[in-house]
Amino acid sequence: MPSLGPAVNMVGMGSVAPERPYRGVQAADRLAERRERLLVAGLDLLGGREMPALTVRALCRRAGVASRYFYESFTDKDEFVAAVFEWVVNDLAASTQEAVAAAPPAEQTRAGMAHLVAAIAGDARVGRILFSTRLTNALLVRKRAQSSALFAMLSGRHVENVLRVPGNDRIKAAAHFVVGGVAQTIGAWLAGDIHLQPDQLVDQLTALLGQLDDPALYRDPPS
Structure with a gap:
């Protein structure tokens, strides 16, 4: 599985309001972790043997995050697929x-x-x-x-x-x-x-x- 590194562009994060640490984890770290889970889920779906219809709901379900978290990192599905x-x-x-x-x-x-x-x-x-x-x-x-x-x-x-x-x-x-x-x-x-x-x-x-x-x-x- 690819590792997240400098090549990952944190698109769309500028509009996210600052959050307080939760259970000792900073907001930026939680956002990055959710983004990585979404990217891995996207790799599963886009790189699978059978490519199902890519919907935000299906993607977030596979990633194990609420649908609202998709839009804190990505504007739309096209931006997500490109990422x-x-x-x-x-x-x-x-x-x-x-x-x-x-x-x-x-x-x-x-x-x-x-x-x-x-x-x-x-x-x-x-x-x-x-x-x-x-x-x-x-x-x-x-x-x-x-x-x-x-x-x-x-x-x-x-x-x-x-x-x-x-x-x-x-x-x-x-x-x-x-x-x-x-x-x-x-x-x-x-x-x-x-x-x-x-x-x-x-x-x-x-x-x-x-x-x-x-x-x-x-x-x-x-x-």
Whole structure:
């Protein structure tokens, strides 16, 4: 399960009136705890095998909080869905970057893929929100498209830095290919269309991405 961290934006809290400590717990801590319970409940519902209709009442019932507490942190359901997605993707992106940075340069691609696959295998809810090909929530679909564009940009910069080649449209094309290809492959794996063990999937993705390490792929041929 993702851990709450700096990436969680306390949206909507500015309009909440100050409260007194209750049983020694400060109001801000109680609000943060209720928000976390709502986000976890949202992950359960949005990342479940069957996505039920998302209502504030159902969400709060699963979170074990009164419905009125939903609106102390979120303006509406769209803001809530966006917060759940950002909570999940920011946490996974940060932990994957840490895994990559901790590995020797020659092993960084495998380290990133291994961490990503392990995280999804350990919590299928995260995988479904980020990669499922059967996603039906329109806002999640838009958020996923936005995050894919961001990861493609970051992937392109990584190629520029590692291979020491200037940025160009060839790098952009490869970056979108990597992000889209990995996402589609993991989505198919989650859906059961690809029958590989997690370590086999990591091997396959690493081998495919390794073919993109040739700097010549990103240079225009001599005229």
